[in-house]
Structure formats: structure tokens, C-alpha cells
Amino acid sequence: MRAETNYSGACIATVAKMHASYGRMLKKEHYQRLMSCTDVSDAAMYLKRSTHYADALEGMEPATVHRGFLEELLRREYYRNYFEMGRFEKVADDEFFNFLTVKTEIDEILMCILHINSATDDIISTMPIYMNRYTCFDLNELAKITDFDSLSELLKDTPYRKLLLPFRPKAGAQVDYRGAELALRTYYFKRILSAAETFGENELSDHICAQIDIINIINAYRLKKNFSRSKEQIISAMIPIYNKLPRYKMEALYGARDEEEFVSILEKTSYGREAKQNGIDLSFPEQAMQHVRYLRVKRSFAMSQSPPLSFFTYNSLCETELKNVIRIIEGIRYKLPVTDIDQLVIV
Numbered sequence: 001m002r003a004e005t006n007y008s009g010a011c012i013a014t015v016a017k018m019h020a021s022y023g024r025m026l027k028k029e030h031y032q033r034l035m036s037c038t039d040v041s042d043a044a045m046y047l048k049r050s051t052h053y054a055d056a057l058e059g060m061e062p063a064t065v066h067r068g069f070l071e072e073l074l075r076r077e078y079y080r081n082y083f084e085m086g087r088f089e090k091v092a093d094d095e096f097f098n099f100l101t102v103k104t105e106i107d108e109i110l111m112c113i114l115h116i117n118s119a120t121d122d123i124i125s126t127m128p129i130y131m132n133r134y135t136c137f138d139l140n141e142l143a144k145i146t147d148f149d150s151l152s153e154l155l156k157d158t159p160y161r162k163l164l165l166p167f168r169p170k171a172g173a174q175v176d177y178r179g180a181e182l183a184l185r186t187y188y189f190k191r192i193l194s195a196a197e198t199f200g201e202n203e204l205s206d207h208i209c210a211q212i213d214i215i216n217i218i219n220a221y222r223l224k225k226n227f228s229r230s231k232e233q234i235i236s237a238m239i240p241i242y243n244k245l246p247r248y249k250m251e252a253l254y255g256a257r258d259e260e261e262f263v264s265i266l267e268k269t270s271y272g273r274e275a276k277q278n279g280i281d282l283s284f285p286e287q288a289m290q291h292v293r294y295l296r297v298k299r300s301f302a303m304s305q306s307p308p309l310s311f312f313t314y315n316s317l318c319e320t321e322l323k324n325v326i327r328i329i330e331g332i333r334y335k336l337p338v339t340d341i342d343q344l345v346i347v
Helices: 009-023 028-035 040-050 067-085 095-118 148-154 160-167 177-197 202-227 231-237 247-254 259-267 270-277 285-303 307-333 338-344
Strands: none
Touching: 009 067, 009 285, 009 307, 028 040, 028 307, 028 338, 040 067, 040 307, 067 095, 067 307, 095 148, 095 160, 095 177, 095 307, 148 160, 160 177, 177 202, 202 231, 202 247, 202 259, 202 270, 202 285, 202 307, 231 247, 247 259, 259 270, 259 285, 270 285, 285 307, 307 338
16 A cells, blocks of 8 residues: 655645635525526526636526536536546546546446336437546447447446446346446445555545445435335345444444334434534435535545545535536426425535
């Protein structure tokens, strides 16, 4: 293991650049103003005229913009910012700094599997083709895939083919999407954890492990609340990586009789205690856990001068902002009450 502590001046300058960029990110008052917009056109106009998204939306006509196109422009800006910040000296080519590209590859493979299962051919309309220069397979070719064997052939020179082969469907059957998703997500987290450990910075690994825990907690709660899944069924669907919360504590959550007992057990974990300390209501576990992680990441970013830790936490904050804006836009589109939209915003 190497401890990367003597960073170049370019790296430190990029950390400063990330902090300056963070200062321009949306604040609570921006979200409140956005939520007060009457329709998607009004929201687009506000984002274009009054926020740091002005350049990204420069050629957009707010009066006629479609919600899907607006969201795509916002996602493209998120990716652009990621690669701009990732171009600092030496570490920009490190395996760890590739995490968003790997995540995108996995997301697009899973989207392709959904389209294979549903026999639809509109995948190209949502695919981030502008990422093609970074991915380890051709996204244009992925958009043409209509069956599992063709997908397997496209991925033959990537690590993903081996992961997916166990899910090759029998004739007439669908691909086991949940199984494939779990295999790919597990691979992703093991890969970035391994890459993060080379820096010798425990705080960075801790953030990744906390992200895994919170994903598992939220997914387990959904399975318990919406589908009354058994402990064994939930365990089989979770990312099998245990760190911040040991396995026996996670399995206690998975074994809760109902959602009320789930929340009661969650309150006694480190995440539950942290939520209480920050005045976060655990009655809504999904939002509560996202708030806990957001506050952790925000504190860590504010104090960090480490390029890898700053890069990871900064991009986590950018991702949260992107999700917040998209949730608000979708809420406006579907005429949800402002109070309902506000509950979904993580600040």
C-alpha cells in the first residue's frame, strides 16, 4: 500500500479549484426558488439566468425545452465538470479517479439489459454518447444491442462479460436483471475500494464503505416496506460488503418483522445515532440516510486538502445537487405540492 501524501502544486491547486466551484453550487434558497417555479420552462429560465448552470444551458430555449432534454443537459454538465476536475497532474490517470466512468459503464449495461427484457429499441435516446471517449466499450454499439449474446460479445474484452455470463438466459426467458445488477454493483464497489486503499487514506475508504451501508439500508427498507421480504431474501439482494456496520448489525435490520421494527433497530446503529444528533427524522429512513451521508461528505470536503478525498467528496456533492435539481424539475412537471418536493431535496 502506498500513502500518497506529497501531492504536486497542480494537485493542490485543483483542490482549491474544487472548493471555489463548491462555493457556486446551489444553496437552500436556490432550491426554494426553483421549487416555486410554475412549470418546467420557468424552472429552466431560472437555472439559465440565476445559477452556475448558465453556461451549460446557454443554447437552450427555456420556453420550448422538454423536461427530458433539460435533465440531459444538466447530466452532461455534471460529467463535464467531473472530467475537468479530474485532469490534475499524475493522479488524473490513477485507477481510482475513473470511478464515474466505471459507474456509467455499469449503468448503461444495466439499462441495456432492461431494454433486452422489454424488447424496446429506444435506448439511444437516453444514452450518454458523449462518454464514449472514456468507456471501455463502444456506447454506440451498445445502443444497437437487442439480445444477451450480442451484449456478451460486445463486452468480450472487458471485465463485465465474465460477471454477466452466469445470467445468460435460457431460450425464451428474460435476463435475471436483479442478479446481474448485484454482480455489477458489487464489482464496482470492490474495484473502487481497492483503488482507494492504495492512497493509504482511511477517511476515503470510510466514505465508500458508508455509501455501501446506506445503499443497503435504503434498499432493505424498501424491500421490507413495499414487499415484506424475508431476512434471507433481503440478504440475497444486498451488496455483500460489510465494514462500517458489521454483518450481524446489518442482518438484524434485514430480519426486522416490519418497517416499524426496522426503524427501531436503525435508531440504535451509528447511522441512527448520527441522524438523531443532527436533528434528522428517522421516520423517513430513505431521506434520513441520504441526509446523514450528505452531511458527512460535506464536512469531510470542507476540511480536506487531499486530492483523492476532495475529488470523491466533491463529486458526491455534485451528484447530490444534480439529483436535487432533477427531483424538483420532475416534481414541477407532475404538479406535486411544494411540501412533497421539499421532502426529497437533500441539503
